[in-house]
Structures are given as structure tokens and as C-alpha cells.
Amino acid sequence: MSRRRVHALHIVVALLAAAATAPAAKAAEDSVIARGQAAYTHRCAMCHREGNGNTGTFILSRRVGKDKSVIEQRTDLQPAYIRQVVRSGLVNMPRLSRVEMPDTDLDAVIAYLVAPKASSKATP
Secondary structure (H helix, E strand, O other), rough: OHHHHHHHHHHHHHHHHHHHHHHHHHHHHHHHHHHHHHHHHHHHHHHHHOOOOOOOHHHHHHHHHHHHHHHHOOOOOOOHHHHHHHHHHEEEEEOOOOOOOOOHHHHHHHHHHHHOEEEOOOOO
């Protein structure tokens, strides 16, 4: 077999291997995002979900505007910023220790918050 064919065969094998692992990687990512959503619901939603009387959403609407007050809907959040605010607190937001929110939960919440959002606009 020529060198070119061997090289082409290696490329094909690598592409097939990547294609085979893509669904597993997507499933793992979806699992982390689902864990993040559950942790967010448990630890953060009481203040940061949309609705009347949610302190975090109310304060954020006054500080940064109503369009950025619902954290789950934002697309401009950076992982390092989320981690800093959760661990150190910010204004009325209390800091959450590693006991209150373990790093694995915080990592999952960050993955949930920065995951691409479904478009709210209807496609034609």
C-alpha cells in the first residue's frame, strides 16, 4: 500500500472515531447542563428566577436594566465572572462557600448559564 493511501486511511479512521465519540461527548455535555440547571433551581432560583418578588431579579433590573435582570436568559455572562460573584458575593448577593455550593455544582451551574440559549424568535 502506498504512503498516500496509508495516510488517507489514517485520516478516515480518525474521522470515523471522532464521529463515533461526538454523540457521547454531546450526551456528557447535556448531562452537565442538566445538573447545572438542577443546582441553579435549588440554590439560585429563589432570588434569580423571573417573577414578582425575586430579590436578585428585582435588584439586577434596577442596577443593569430589566433586559439583563433574569440571569438564565442572559447571553453575556462570562464563566470567570460568575465564579467570582458566587464565591465572593457582590452588593446584595451573598458569597456561597464551597460547602454551600461545591465546585462541581458551580461548574455545572456555569455550564448551564453560558450554554447557548434557544432563540426566542420564531423561524419562518
